[in-house]
Amino acid sequence: MVQEKKPLIWYSGEKEIGVFRMDKKQIEREIAELKMEYVNLQGDIEKLESVGQNRQVTKAEERLGLMEEKLSKLNEKLFQFD
Numbered sequence: 001m002v003q004e005k006k007p008l009i010w011y012s013g014e015k016e017i018g019v020f021r022m023d024k025k026q027i028e029r030e031i032a033e034l035k036m037e038y039v040n041l042q043g044d045i046e047k048l049e050s051v052g053q054n055r056q057v058t059k060a061e062e063r064l065g066l067m068e069e070k071l072s073k074l075n076e077k078l079f080q081f082d
Helices: 024-050 054-081
Strands: 006-012 015-022
Touching: 015 024, 024 054
Parallel strands: none
Antiparallel strands: 006 015
């Protein structure tokens, strides 16, 4: 069975930055990579907090929020394959 590639739209803030199609394996791979980046960024935030770098913490937390949105969209697309 050939899997249909689903359209996926990437956003940066409110701006659409790209549209392309991914198959199920590509979506799963992207989710895994994003989860690893997320965990690494959480560790970086802890380090920044420990040395009082509040401005960088705020920026990193904003990036976490964007990553969470991206993960949510990827999981929605993955669910459509089932």
